[in-house]
Amino acid sequence: MNAELVLFWLFAVGTIGSAVGVIFVRNPVASAMSLVASFFFLAGIYVLLWAHTIAVLQVLVYAGAIMVLFLFVIMLLSLTDTGPIAHVSPSRIAGALATAGLLVALVMAFRKLPSSDTVSWASDAGQLATFGTIKQLGAVLYTQWLFPFEAVSLLLLVAIVGAVVVAKARV
């Protein structure tokens, strides 16, 4: 068992464990904090996949900005931790069945993947040295994907204006 595998299991178990915590912890703030932990472990998995930039963005955007929003909402609504966690209803059973079906489908799909990785730390070090770095991402984003990139700036502008229009006092 090499170091990569040890780290992978650490991050994978951490991700799933804290995700379970999100659902089963009664206190909403603790639940949100558990989600932060899950995001951090997921960022670790991204690093193992050579997606350094995605890992950093994961921490900055999800664990940082979005979780602050979550906590704001929890505090503004002053949610309490009353009520049972699990109660059985037809829609929940249907949801559980759908989830189980998705799990089976995913397991079957992953069993078909090639068993060994096509790139490895040792042999493809040259290729992997630049893969997933900010520099390479920027080069692709600002040359090859220029048009969609500019379209995103329009989308953000429209989203800001739209949010202000919807949130303003009634006209």
Added chain:
Amino acid sequence: MLNTPNFTLAEFMTVVPAAVLIVGAIVLMLSEVFLSTANRTYMAVVGLVASAVAGLFALNNAFEPARLVLQGFAVLDPFSSFMTVMVCLGTGLACLLASGFLKHRNAERGEFYALMLFAAAGMSLLAASNEFITLFINLEVLSVATYALTAFLRRGPRPAEAGFKYFILGAFAAALLLYGAALLYGATGTTRLSDLATALPGAMATRSGLVYAGFGLVLAGFAFKVAAVPFHMWTPDVYEGAPTPVTALMSVGVKAAAFVALVRTFLALTHGLDPQVPFALFSLLALLTMVAGNLLAMPQRNVKRMLAYSSIAHAGYLLLGVTALFVPPSAKAGDAGGVLAATPLLAAGAVNASVYKGILFYLLGYTVTSIGAFGTLAAIERREDETRGNTWDLERLSGLAQRQPGWAAAMAAFMLSLAGVPPTVGFLGKLFLFSAAVDAGLIWLAVVGVLSSVAGTYYYLRVVVYMFMRPAPADAPAPFRHWTTEVALVASAIATVALGIVPGPVAEWLSRAGMVFGN
């Protein structure tokens, strides 16, 4: 080392109309901040001018040869350029309608027009997109702008409900589309539509399940945007709850842009698939949408809801045109019975050109007619009615011919055009579209279309009967008159009748639309 793209100036022609619209929107937002005049009618004029300039640029683009531009992320072809012209026409008219409507409610703000122009820019870019991520982003631009516009006026619970419903369901549909695109990327390794077309036959051999799943999810996402049955549930509530000028823009612009994107996407996605599959799916969607749209519109006494269901029915007629593009070439005359039988009468190339022309002319006719119909409703609708439950009840139109003979005549023209009665543009649109479908071999589907549109005549003519043959109620409120509203109504009424009598030059231009890139 950087692979710097080498753009030529001519490549940017395809985004010039959108750029003009965006500049207009920014001017409007800034003028709201820096000009503190109480009279904001100039904003509608700015919106109209921006739409007109953008429309002229798009019209110029329509006579350029079709080609890929911006590294294959966009196309410049007559099909998308003509669509942009129609979007600009619809946006300009909707801006004029909005002016009187908002003034009456003391709600005229620069952001409203800015969002309209942003939505139009998104539509124009969506029609030109040739790559899934670009397509998704531009679809979101127009959707986000229309979500915000839907909830712009918040009087009573209805607009908020409409905005929220539209947002949640729209986000869900966008997610379906994105998931489908991701599956197709997984199967082929590309998101560019022109590359997908070449990669799909190979992918079908090894991963046909992924391709079909992606195809279905993308189709469901688009079906939601064009309000095809059974993905139409949101339409009546959203159309009713949105401010009426916004409903007018949604019924013409969003739908037209989504149709162009749908045609472009599926021209690429049907490569390598069994041609029977897309044909059967589109036939089924067209059949359900035409029949259900007309049947659901019939019992409506609420004219705005009735027009919402009618817009579903019109999407069905357009889907009939789309189906005609995907008629399998090898279908034998005696092979399949019933509605799905296909017996092409003409060579495929000639048919496709007339189908594109039919779709575009139909969209043009629907644009001027629908803007006019919703515009008349917006003009009659009184602010005091908002607290009552029956703002758009048929009774509100009673005796309109005595109270406002001009408006009643215009509304009658719009209703006849929606029903497809000559000499209006709606009749010619249906004629072009249905005859193209028959040429493609969709005889039974076209018969169903004609029959369901005959059934539709009932609820359109009922509006005319109420306007001309019922006495006006004693408490009929005087309408709020504003010159912008009247200009927009007169313009769309003239266009509705004139295009129905002399379609000549316009129909000639639209024949160029057969030059669709990738066809």
